[in-house]
Amino acid sequence: MSDSENRIREDIARLSKSLFDRGFSVGSAGNLSAAVEDGILMTPTNSCLGFLDPARISKISRDGRHLSGDKPSKEIFLHSAFYETRPEVGAVVHLHSTYATALSCLSDVDPEDCIPPLTPYVVMRVGRVKLVDYVRPGDEKGGDLIRALGGKHAAVLLANHGPVVTGKDICSAVYAAEELEETAKLLVALRGLPTRILTAENVAELKAVFGSY
Known part of the structure; x- marks a missing residue:
């Protein structure tokens, strides 16, 4: 096993x-994966x-064969699909975090943009x-x-289930999952109140200056 894989x-x-200590995951919910040179590392099924x-x-x-370690999470199909369709993906985080999951259960969210640019x-x-x-876990x-989706989205909400977020490495994927959850918390807190979101021009400027993943 290489030093890089160990890290x-x-x-x-x-x-x-x-994530667990801060309540982003409870019990055995959630799963993470990260790409390595000769495959994918993934949290085991039913693990905390x-x-x-x-x-x-x-x-x-990369073709889904179990090579070593405990049996992988049953959500392996979600992770593999992101690696297949977004070559830049280095890690995938799937959580059942409270507020993002709450949004995934609402019937009036915009399915094309369910986390607006707040x-x-x-x-x-x-x-x-x-x-x-929705499909069963x-x-x-x-x-x-x-x-x-053809690789067009770095993150999705699974209806009545929760978020799946990608990143170029495990740290950036976790940070993005945390950002999504915090934004979902704001959206729930602001629900029913007059809310100002970023304009299309604001979003375009951010992408021009900082790029987009």
Whole structure:
């Protein structure tokens, strides 16, 4: 096992514990993955993000074969679909965080833009978020729905389920997932109140200056 893979295993365990300790994940909910040179590392099925053993993190091949470690999360299909359709993706974070999941249960969110540009940071770190139709957890159809997006979205909300967020590495994916959850919290707090969101010109300026993932 390479030093680089060992570092990524440690990062997954450290960041997973941070998410768990701060309430972004409860029980055995949520799963994280990160690309390595010869495959993908993924949190094991039914594991708690607060108590991961780096050595037991699952390793799978790019075509989905289990190579080592504990059995991978049943949501492997969601993760694999993002790696397949967005070559720049280095990590994927799927959480059941409270406020983003709450938005995924509302019937009146815009399915094409369910996290509107409320702050500059959600534009810079997350981008436009699409609502993806509900399928049961672990259903391979979830991967098909992600593939159908053609790599156009770095993050989605799974209807009645929660967010899936990508990044160029595990740290940036976790930070983006946190930003999405904090923005969802603001959206719920502001619900029913007159709200000012960023204009199209504001968003275009952010993308021009900072780029977009």
